[in-house]
Structures are given as C-alpha cells and as structure tokens.
Amino acid sequence: MTVSREVELEGHIIDSGMMQTCFGIIMDLGGSFTVETFDIGRHKTDESYARLLVEADDEATLQSIVHELHQNGANPADPKDVTLEPAPADQVVPHGFYSTTNHPTFVRYDDEWLAVQNVEMDCAVVVDTxxxxAYTKVLNAVEAGDQIVTGETGIRIAPPERPRGQQGAFGFMQGGVSSERPSESTIRQIAEAIEETRADGGKILAVCGPALIHSGAREDLAQLVREGYIDMLSAGNGFAVHDIERDLYGTSLGLDTESLDHARKGHKHHIYTISEIIREGGIEAAVESGTIDSGVMYECVTNDRPFVLAGSIRDDGPLPDTITDAVEAQNAIREQAHEADMVLMLSTLLHSVAVGNCLPSTTRVVCVDINPATVTQLLDRGSAQAVGMVTDIGTFVPLLAEQLVDEA
Incomplete structure (x- = not known):
C-alpha cells in the first residue's frame, strides 16, 4: 500500500529548473508522481503553477522525498500551522528542530504567514508568539523557553527564481563558475552591478584575503574604499597586517610588491608591523597619530568604513583590532552580512565560506580567486547565488577600479 502527499510549485518553475529538479528528487529517492495540475505562464514575466501527487511505498520514504522537495521550493498543498516546541535549555534545541536553508522562508502561525527575519543557513527558527x-537564531544563541519551529509543517521556502529575459546589470548573475568567461566583459558587468547597488542605496561588502596585498592590488582596493564603492570590509588578521606592512616598510611578507625583491630583513617586517600597531593601541589610533597614512585599513578608518577582522589559530600578534573569540567574530561577521546587498569575495577561501554561510540567497555574491576550488566550495556549501571568476586577483581588482573610478 502506497502513501501520498500533494505538493505545489509556484513561480518561474520552468526557467529556474525547479520543476526538473523536483522530478529528479522524487525518482532518485524511490518515489513516483502524478502531475495533477499544470498552468504554464504564456509570457516571459508570467509565473507557472504545478500541483503534484507524490507517492512512495512507505511513510519514511515519503518523508525523505517531501523534505528534499521542500528544500527546493515545493510546498505542501494543504498548509497547516507550524509546530512549536520550547527550547529545554540555553543552547539546546528540541529534537527534530527545523534547520534553515539560506532561502527566503515563511512560517504559518495562527493562520498567518510570517516572513522569517535574518534568514541564513543552518539556524533554528524562533517564533515570538x-x-x-519569526526570526533565525544560531544554536549558541538559543535561550531556554524560546519557541522553536520543529518538523516541516507550516513552512514555505522561496528559492530565487530566474525569469526568462532577465535584464539589467544583475542579469548575468545566474550562478556558476568558469575560467572561460571573457574577463573584461564580466568585470564590466560586475562594475555595473556595483553601480546599480549603490544607486538603489544598497551596501557593498568586500571579503578580502592577504593575496590581494601580495599581488599588488592594494592601492586599487584602497581607492574603491575611498571613493565609496566598498562600504564594509571583512578580513583576517593577516590581511590587515600585510596592508599596514606595505605602508610602513613597502613590503608584504617581506617582499617588495613593486620590484618583487626580498627586502633585507624583510621576513621580520610583519612582526615589526604588529608590534608598532600594538604600541599605538590599534589601527585607528595609528591612523590618527600619522603612523599609518595609506592603504586599505587607512581608508577604512579615514572614510568611516566599518571593518571586521576575524582571528584564527595561526595569527601572529594578533593586532588589537582582531577579534580572537570565534563566536564573537561570527556574530560580527553575521551583523555585516545581514547589512550587505552585494558581496565581493576576493581571494580568501575561509572567510568567503564563513561570510557565505551568513548570507541569504537573495544577496548577490561575486567570488574571485585563482584557485577554482575556492569558488566551487562556496557554491557547494549552499551559496548557489554566487558568480565565480577564476582569475588572478591582482588583475581583477585594478580592472574593476578602472571600470568604476576612471570611467565614472
């Protein structure tokens, strides 16, 4: 005897590949389906609707199928109110709690659909009755008594759609990674997307790795910060150290980024840099005293662009501004990520993944790295909205600055 459930798909379900994905899920997991209703949008902007009867041999198989369908935007045809259970203790969630995706999410409470605030992946949903x-909480922020969403009843997910004929600067941002794309035309489109974000009053976050300094792109990134094309910065201790080392000693990790020569005693420059900033009391104090007078961190302080430096176990020093508590650093990154409307991830695997984990799927992301594994890992972790460019960061940032600043 089979068991069954009806699910609905709405929106641009053909162009986005949602319908094909759902068909594949059902068959791959051992189920079958019947298309009961299928209304196709007849124009480019029209949405489509389908209702499927999903069948399986047993309830466990059906549940696994419905779970996967739900993660991809298929929702029960007969929605009921969400199931809530109180958190039994601080940082403890009920068994079977709903773990979020990074897609826009809605929960049904008291016959009303509530949009879940601050959506990001791998969180619990708390309902203030x-x-x-409704809003998300990371597990370490859950408090005893919080009303936690459990199961999958009364939950709707709306993955980003890709309507046919999408125009505008963001039309190219359909996800994926390639080293075959024409760099100049893609960079021009990224520049247009940045301009459109600014024109709409949005904020742009740059996530930066030390390779950006080593590659000689420091001055161009500093210019983008100065001219207002970057509103916030997220990086690690190493990025800030090498940026400031370039200001104080003309080197990055002891290497002259102009001549590419190893400076005499250059291997000591990064630790000397850390010592100087500690002596000053921090980056802002060093800027105010005149010790630092150029570079990315200088421009952030001078132009009031907030930055988060998240530490790691391998940091030298670290700088006084570096957040060494992992949970505190995550919270600071999360706060930035929730403010961002567009994110540039520039040659850093760990920070790109960390920030990507905090972003809703509606935030536009561009990831640039010479290593294709950085870009593919970001997509594999769930940031499917990211556009990837496999190219040298030392080439990308100057070309982007030329498009934005020189042609403004």
Missing part, C-alpha cells in the same frame, strides 16, 4: 514574528 506575542507580536507575532
């Missing part, structure tokens, strides 16, 4: 409102 007094207001009412």
């Amino acid at each position: 007094d207001e009412p409102r």
Whole structure:
C-alpha cells in the first residue's frame, strides 16, 4: 500500500529548473508522481503553477522525498500551522528542530504567514508568539523557553527564481563558475552591478584575503574604499597586517610588491608591523597619530568604513583590532552580512565560506580567486547565488577600479 502527499510549485518553475529538479528528487529517492495540475505562464514575466501527487511505498520514504522537495521550493498543498516546541535549555534545541536553508522562508502561525527575519543557513527558527514574528537564531544563541519551529509543517521556502529575459546589470548573475568567461566583459558587468547597488542605496561588502596585498592590488582596493564603492570590509588578521606592512616598510611578507625583491630583513617586517600597531593601541589610533597614512585599513578608518577582522589559530600578534573569540567574530561577521546587498569575495577561501554561510540567497555574491576550488566550495556549501571568476586577483581588482573610478 502506497502513501501520498500533494505538493505545489509556484513561480518561474520552468526557467529556474525547479520543476526538473523536483522530478529528479522524487525518482532518485524511490518515489513516483502524478502531475495533477499544470498552468504554464504564456509570457516571459508570467509565473507557472504545478500541483503534484507524490507517492512512495512507505511513510519514511515519503518523508525523505517531501523534505528534499521542500528544500527546493515545493510546498505542501494543504498548509497547516507550524509546530512549536520550547527550547529545554540555553543552547539546546528540541529534537527534530527545523534547520534553515539560506532561502527566503515563511512560517504559518495562527493562520498567518510570517516572513522569517535574518534568514541564513543552518539556524533554528524562533517564533515570538506575542507580536507575532519569526526570526533565525544560531544554536549558541538559543535561550531556554524560546519557541522553536520543529518538523516541516507550516513552512514555505522561496528559492530565487530566474525569469526568462532577465535584464539589467544583475542579469548575468545566474550562478556558476568558469575560467572561460571573457574577463573584461564580466568585470564590466560586475562594475555595473556595483553601480546599480549603490544607486538603489544598497551596501557593498568586500571579503578580502592577504593575496590581494601580495599581488599588488592594494592601492586599487584602497581607492574603491575611498571613493565609496566598498562600504564594509571583512578580513583576517593577516590581511590587515600585510596592508599596514606595505605602508610602513613597502613590503608584504617581506617582499617588495613593486620590484618583487626580498627586502633585507624583510621576513621580520610583519612582526615589526604588529608590534608598532600594538604600541599605538590599534589601527585607528595609528591612523590618527600619522603612523599609518595609506592603504586599505587607512581608508577604512579615514572614510568611516566599518571593518571586521576575524582571528584564527595561526595569527601572529594578533593586532588589537582582531577579534580572537570565534563566536564573537561570527556574530560580527553575521551583523555585516545581514547589512550587505552585494558581496565581493576576493581571494580568501575561509572567510568567503564563513561570510557565505551568513548570507541569504537573495544577496548577490561575486567570488574571485585563482584557485577554482575556492569558488566551487562556496557554491557547494549552499551559496548557489554566487558568480565565480577564476582569475588572478591582482588583475581583477585594478580592472574593476578602472571600470568604476576612471570611467565614472
């Protein structure tokens, strides 16, 4: 005897590949389906609708199929109110709690659909029944008594859609990674997307790795910060150290980024740099005293662009501005990520993945790295909205600055 459930798909389900994906999920997991209703949009902007009867041999198989369908935007045809259970203790969630995707999410409470605030992947959903409102919490922030969403009843997910004929600067941002794309035309489109974000009052976050300094792109990135094309910066201790080392000693990790020669005693420059900034009391104090007078961190301080430096176990020093508590650093990154409307991830695997984990799928992301594994790992972790460029960061940033600043 088979068991069955009806699910619905709505939106640009053909162009986005949602319908094909759902068909594949059902068959791959051992189920079958019948298309009961299929209304196709007849124009480019029209949405489509399909209702499927999903069948399986047993309830466990059906549940696994419905779970996967739900993660890809198929929702139950007969929605019920969400199931809530109180958190039994601080940082403890009920068994079977709903773990979020990074897609826009809605929960049904008291016959009303509530948009979940601050959506990001791998979180719990808390419902404040007094207001009412729904929002995400990371596990370490859960408090005893929080009303946690459990199961998958009363939950809707809306993955980003790709309507046919999408125009505008963001039309090229359809996800994926390639080293075959024409660099100049793609960089021009990224520049247009940045301009469009600024024109709409959006904020742009740059996630930067030390290779950006080593490759000689420091001055161009500093110019983008100075001219207002970058609103926020997220990086590690190493990025800031090498940026400031370039200002104080003309080197990055002891290497002259102009001549590519190893400076005499250059291997000591990064630790000397850390010592000087500690003596000053921090980056802002060093800028105010005149010790630092150029570079990315200088421009951030001078132009009031907030930055987060998240530490790691391998950091030298670290700088006084570096957040060494991992949970505190995550929270600071999360706060930045929730403010960003577009993110440039520039040659850093760990920070790109960390920031990507905090982003909703509606935030536009460009990831640039010479190593294709950086870009593919970001997509594999769930940031499917990211556009990847496999290219030298030392070439990309100057070309981007030329498009934005020189042609402004």
